[in-house]
Amino acid sequence: MLTLKGISKQIGGLRAVNNVDLSMGENEIVGLVGPNGAGKTTLLNMISGISIPTSGTIIFDNENITGLKADRICKKGIAKTFQIAESFPGLTAYECTMIGALFGNHRAISMADAGKKAIEILDFVGFPMEKRDTTIKNLNVVELKRVQLARALASEPKLLLLDELTTGLNPKESNEAVDLIKKIRDQGVAILIIEHVMSVIMGVSDRIVVLDYGEKIADGRPYEVVNNQKVIDTYLGDIDAF
Ligand SMILES: Nc1ncnc2c1ncn2[C@@H]1O[C@H](COP(=O)(O)OP(=O)(O)O)[C@@H](O)[C@H]1O
Ligand SMILES: [Mg+2]
Structure with a gap:
């Protein structure tokens, strides 16, 4: 239902997102992780129309939505929550x-x-x-x-974008959020979720995508991704989120 082809975002002298390809199927939950500043929020902002890609194409439901304004994109069925509410x-x-x-x-x-x-x-x-x-x-x-x-x-929405929905919640509240996310998917909504707490990501995601310095460095099933040496070296080695 969603396909990103070679999406980049230049912010001043910085490539906040660099040539990212990503696709999502209907009803899929995809976890988006990576160090602070990796470009996760910037990527979600481009999908929801809050910011326009410097290059690349976004296809949603077989329609090119690249460059459409946020309100138009919302009417097409993409909704987002914000990292700072x-x-x-x-x-x-x-x-x-x-x-x-x-x-x-x-x-x-x-x-x-x-x-x-x-x-x-x-x-x-x-x-x-x-x-x-x-x-x-x-x-x-x-x-x-x-x-x-x-x-x-x-x-x-047909696609829900969640930016750090469980940040600031205690473990019990996070578990409730995980149950809720699964319930939402069971109603036929695809979900792309940015999250730092690996137990949350591992608990909900069908697939995990890892960004580092704006580039996609891994994309696969949760257990493949957390055992990927590059992911361990660049991201998981630094955090004690388990
Ligand atoms: N509006 C902006 N102005 C300047 N730099 C920005 C802006 N938005 C994002 N950036 C920079 O782009 C990079 C990616 O940021 P962001 O997408 O927020 O990362 P993440 O959500 O993965 O922590 C960071 O280096 C950040 O400082
Ligand atoms: Mg962010």
Whole structure:
């Protein structure tokens, strides 16, 4: 459903992403890992239309979406959560989720239907009932992550891009997030997830892709990738994430 061909992003004198090929099938969960600064967020930003590739092509559902704006790409069925969850500080959790429903991947819906959908999805992600009318700026990190996920899901994506969804969560909360990610996939959504905690990545991914200095250095099944010597030398050797 998604194919990246030779995607690069030049930022000033830096090749933040360098000639990356990547494909994803429907219903697949792909984990994207690599050291800080490897280009993971930049790659997700290009897929979601937040930034435009310097070169290369992005095909989604047999259509060339390279260079389309983020709102157009969202309507085609790609939604993203952000590494730093800061959008709409003055809206309530409920309103923020409604935005996803109103501007998502489907025909125009009424405010009443968007409201119903927001409640359904806040329930699905386990967002606490008593916090639904609390403003975004007054939520804690766990609640923020859930409402971001709810907003992304409310747009009914076919492909969900998750940037460090479990960063800042404790092990129990991370496990809950893993269960939720699997539940989302079971509803027919493909997921590309950036994550540092290897137990999370190993627990959810059908396939793992490793970036280093903007280049793809590995792409394969989880156990192949974590046993790949180049991956151990450049990434896994440095972290004690297990
Ligand atoms: N807007 C920007 N301006 C300048 N440099 C940037 C910008 N965005 C990313 N970079 C640089 O591009 C590289 C890749 O960054 P990023 O994609 O955020 O990496 P990751 O998410 O893997 O940690 C880093 O060296 C980062 O400093
Ligand atoms: Mg990042």
